[in-house]
Amino acid sequence: MATLAEFKTAEKAWWCPGCGDFGVLAALQKALVELGIEPENVVIVAGIGCSGRIGNYIYSYNFHTTHGRTMPVALGVKLANRNLTVIATGGDGDGYAIGMGHFLHAIRRNPDITYIVMDNHIYGLTKGQTSPTSDPGFKTKTTPQGNLERPVRPLQLAIAAGATFVAQGFSSNQKQLVRIFKEAITHKGFALVNTISPCVTFNRVNTYDFYREALVDLDEDPNYDPTDRVAAMRKLMETDELVTGIVYREPESIPFEEKLPGFRPEPIVSQDWRLSREEFERFLDAYR
Amino acid sequence: MATLAEFKTAEKAWWCPGCGDFGVLAALQKALVELGIEPENVVIVAGIGCSGRIGNYIYSYNFHTTHGRTMPVALGVKLANRNLTVIATGGDGDGYAIGMGHFLHAIRRNPDITYIVMDNHIYGLTKGQTSPTSDPGFKTKTTPQGNLERPVRPLQLAIAAGATFVAQGFSSNQKQLVRIFKEAITHKGFALVNTISPCVTFNRVNTYDFYREALVDLDEDPNYDPTDRVAAMRKLMETDELVTGIVYREPESIPFEEKLPGFRPEPIVSQDWRLSREEFERFLDAYR
Amino acid sequence: MRELVWKIGGEQGTGLDSTSDVFATVCNRLGYYIYAYKTFSSRIKGGHTNFTVRVSTRRVLATAAGVHVLVAMDQDSIDRLAGELVPGGLLIADSHFQPRAPEGVQMVTVPMTEIARDLLNPVYRNIAAIGASAALLGLPLQAFKDYLAEKFAAKGEQVVQGNWTALERGYSYTLEQAADKAFQLDPGDGQRRLIMTGNDAIALGAVAAGCRLVVAYPITPASEILENCARILPRFGGAAVQVEDELAAVAVCIGAGFAGARAMTATAGPGISLMQENIGLASMAEIPVVIVDVQRGGPSTGMPTKHEQSDLLALAYGGHGEGPRIVLAPGTAEQAFYDTVLAFNLADNYHCPVIIASDLGLGLWQQTVDSLDFDRVVIDRGPVVDPKELEAMGRDVFQRYAFTESGVSPRSLPGMKYGQYLATGVEHATDGKVKEDPANRTRMMQKRLNKIKKLEIGGQPVPGILYEGPARPEILLISYGSTFGVVAEAAELLREQGHRVATLQVRVIRPLPVEELRAAIGAAEKTFVVENNATGQLAFIMRAEGVEHPVESILKYDGTLFRPDEVAAAVLESYKGVPA
């Protein structure tokens, strides 16, 4: 079984000191170790953004895609090799602005992929523009007089789209985050973990302190039932999503790849692709 | 004031006999007439699909865009000329598959645009493939063994995204549809009207008869309060969206273009664009 | 007669497509060579459509100059199409609509609607039309009966009998009226060849090549590739997945390619435009992916149901920045099949996107294929590191993007221990890590761009052109895609007029076979490039890539394919006033 050291790369993480993404990286590595997954069986599919660098620091197979396309790339990896643990990661811009369509369609499809969004309510890599999760009134380089749009509420959208696993973590609550990641990875189907990951350089509003005050831990609420979809939605609407923990989970979730007709349990990559002469001829018969 | 005849074009609608889109066309023309809007002040922005032809049959300004891009095109029209009545139309594939991202971002932005989706749970124009609203198990050319994905529930998504007006109509219930269209058009902000519009050629499951049975009319329910967001969401979750009527409406909605700082009430197109010599020099001073 | 052209016209959505398919398939089974094409619009029901089937004793791959037998299901079809009849051609019309034939046209009316009404099913009208056609073309009725029996076997005896009755009544009624007028087609050779479209051939080629994931978004005229695969792939443990758009479609395939599977997407122009960014990702991260473009009228939505070859520049050079792409251009269904197998082998050997530039004519029209050879289908998975060697190396040793002589670096696949690396669309070092240093950048750019300068598979060069005819021709006709068959026939027509003609089909658009083109054009007195677009894109690329010899473009961009006689006429036109 791999150790934490084995999941690290020689490269030093290049984020700004204090960036929330450090915590996401640490928790993810820890979760993978605790789950006993081997590094060579992990594929991190990352978007473009500060957050998208996360794959550079994990000793796994890593695919740094184009901005916004993590979801379809991750689906392709999973369909090609069902044995892999596929984790998609990226920023709030990557996932909820340019990637919004793919995000919701991935949910509808429900492949066995974990999606970790490192949500800092800002565009970090491009140096401080409004993100789809930015607060109303938030001032950035592109909204010097304040953001005018209603923020994306990813957890509500996910539930409305039929998600089978929806959670929210906070980069500085490592213990909970590791637990959530482990549950998300073991969930059979698509698992969204929106992870609050403050940007200390460009977002002076949604800070660690702000979240420490604001977030309510659902996991600690004995009356909260994360398998009740309607209740989950109500909770999210009432709290404006300022919660952490596992918000919703569908126990009977069947992943997309298990539903595909005729799709073999053996990964495509290790199958013998050649047709027999008989198969080939049977094929051609349809065109005779 | 324009008559119904004035809203018609010489072109004969080319849809299959019995297509639901005829009803949408008729109701929309009627609503425009009843609202006393002049044909030259209406812009129909249509997507690609059978539904996308609707603009061809309305004597208004019409823009037939590329597949999936009605939302941003309509926003551009509205921002250029705030005096226009801008109505975006298209199919379920156009709006909820390729156009999903734009759809939700349009809602967040809330410009004063009406969006009529002609939802037939199928791809009509490309001759019968699965659409994002297709039922699970529905057999089409691309899912010969049945659709595996959870259908898009546009009304829930819209509410989760912060929509200020959400309604559902049924092409064969003209009276209600005209009323909904009128309310949607007069709503100050983005108004979604998902309109059930059966495809008689490629969808033999979601037929007129099916809907006549299944749909519940919310407008007739005196206990239903369309200004209660949480209740609206619960209702949609419970009924699986098999409802018609105005599902949600936010009375205080302020359209995007009214929130833009400094944005003039006078349409851009009719403004004098020249800078004065003084303005120009003041401009340059920042670079001296 | 060695060839007859049959055409049927009527309303869209009335089953004429399957009528034409029955007619073409039976003729194919009789041992004729078939080329079957249609005119249609985006409208689903209503509006005119027509189907043409060339039935010949030799291979034909181009639209016909005239029609021998025209079947009209409405007056509109007569008005539109009767002018295409050759002298002596026959018009068959459903008597139900009281057809009026233009002056000088011989018409046979057949009570098709009545026949169908008697049999209580309106689709039999079309079957009666086939019976009538068989009579006038001198084709054996039994072959049609056999095929219909086979086709409707699952629907039960009664349906088969109904079809037979309609067929026979159409046949005998017509013979009674016009036995004297009937054509007599030379008998077919009875060989059971294949009949398929380019879209069929590409789906088959993909499955044969080991592709187990076909991921696409519906679009005319490419949808059939996804639809075919949705039927076929589950039988082989694979999957065809319709996704939310083309941005997703190509990205899923790239993800699968990274993980080691063979994946393909198929689209038309609008989808290609949307895929440009991710095609660049595959170029940059050196990931195999196969993309099919069935070209149609552009730009924008353009003419979705009309033929064009106007995406070449977009396919070969359309993305931002500069990365390797291979572009193949099959001209026949047979070539499309083998090119698809080749595309996967090239992708896996060159680690880059491989695009198959098909077109509507090739994609949708049915044609006879002599045979497809199982033994020619070889799967060459290209350079992949040996997992054992990797393990022996230990951690952090393997260099995914090692500089090699060929520019191709063996890859590891997820799951292989110590093969871990970063695949990224950002510039990177040999280990995959982001690196923007100038010297590394220059070398990496050269590595990627140079690796596709010459293509070979299994030590064999991939032919860039197909040349036919004399070595020093008077006239050289250059084609690609479905103009291939047109140009072959145009060459015949010109030869019949005493010209020394050669033809050259460009099989690879990128890397363009510059030397071969130079040599061939250099040896010809006059060269014509025949293309279905407005700007002469192949000629443009030829000049740009360094084929400096002057060529003349013959262009057509009205949504229809060239007819061979049009090409021949354009060639002769260019000689006018010029001393021979």
Added chain:
Amino acid sequence: MRELVWKIGGEQGTGLDSTSDVFATVCNRLGYYIYAYKTFSSRIKGGHTNFTVRVSTRRVLATAAGVHVLVAMDQDSIDRLAGELVPGGLLIADSHFQPRAPEGVQMVTVPMTEIARDLLNPVYRNIAAIGASAALLGLPLQAFKDYLAEKFAAKGEQVVQGNWTALERGYSYTLEQAADKAFQLDPGDGQRRLIMTGNDAIALGAVAAGCRLVVAYPITPASEILENCARILPRFGGAAVQVEDELAAVAVCIGAGFAGARAMTATAGPGISLMQENIGLASMAEIPVVIVDVQRGGPSTGMPTKHEQSDLLALAYGGHGEGPRIVLAPGTAEQAFYDTVLAFNLADNYHCPVIIASDLGLGLWQQTVDSLDFDRVVIDRGPVVDPKELEAMGRDVFQRYAFTESGVSPRSLPGMKYGQYLATGVEHATDGKVKEDPANRTRMMQKRLNKIKKLEIGGQPVPGILYEGPARPEILLISYGSTFGVVAEAAELLREQGHRVATLQVRVIRPLPVEELRAAIGAAEKTFVVENNATGQLAFIMRAEGVEHPVESILKYDGTLFRPDEVAAAVLESYKGVPA
């Protein structure tokens, strides 16, 4: 001395960008010509960055061959950059990090960190560095004081005083140590010129041209255009809107263009790839739209912070199908301003997309601009029908896509009675209705493609090239974009060596000024095309478009701009072994 080069290196995120900006702006105010550029990476904090400012008494628009004064804020900067110092060049280093200079390099250490510490604000370290630099370059301190006072006026007296103290202490400390070593720059002419980047100039040009909607998605190196406009446009009743992606960005602009406003989007390569489909829509539906591409290293994400000119093919021909696009290529901030005004006028007059091909060097580097002329800014809204005439016509008479001699058809705008029409990306008739008939298709394609064959505004042809130098040169250097300034200096260098050199800047990439290029190249003994890409895209396009004369490509694609001496050396290299 007539020119000095100043450079500062340190860690990203430590405020060096604004330090360099202060230095460059003050020098500009002193009446020097400035060219200021930087090296940076995507990383936000940490990692090396450096800024170079050329300060000259004549116009300079290219990176410098050597550095006179290097300010090092860390040892890393010394190690990386000291090699760039010219003989006699000076290194200024913060004494805090105990700098070690390489052998032979003269170093002056200044206690910058201590000065800042005394003043209780770490940013004063950079101000102290400026003071030290002023001392060694022989620049008047007062000018810096004035500028800092102006810049920090809003922040209060105390901040201004703090800045002044840091500045003075850096200055006097340095003078004491190294008065003898200081350079003496010839005095500036005191003229107050402008200093701006290409991105600044484009934002200004757009507002001046009447653009009231700028809609974009952030991307390096184009974001500043949106950000600038977000500050400026609200003052003029317009809006800058950040949307969800580039697909949306260009679509919003097209919607606005249809409705009669002037709208612009700005992006880099990845965004251009995503916009291809909708650029085709604007071509097809004949809608004005202006698109800026600030090119960076490609393909895919490529090198987001590095310069390149590799999108030309994508810009000019990258979409599926064939439609009109105009592509302008400014080479200086001044040209960028006027080209942006021109772009809007062309879009409104030719009813098609107009693309401004900028590049990272032009977009981000600051340069001195002599002045921008208010009177040269003319808004020409192009052919729009008169609403009164429309009303007089009545319903269904107006033909939006009427065939005209120029190919451009006057348009109506929503709101005009009886101007109603259908704008569509599908092929259409003159009234806009969908029509796929072959004859109409051919004519419509010709209408759209031919209208941009020659460009003119207000009866004046739009110059396609800018030629400087003798009419029959020995050497002709062709450039575009920000290689313009490089080539101008390279030509000087070559002239100094006795060569007869001319330069030609290609100002319009599409429609390419083929005749002008032919004439110029035909008259030159030898022609070089200087480009920052790997495949020689301009030369490729020139050959393709019919400029048949041989040219040599000088290419660089390592993410940095050419230095003039590199270009000169490459030219001379090509003469080696060739008898003159």
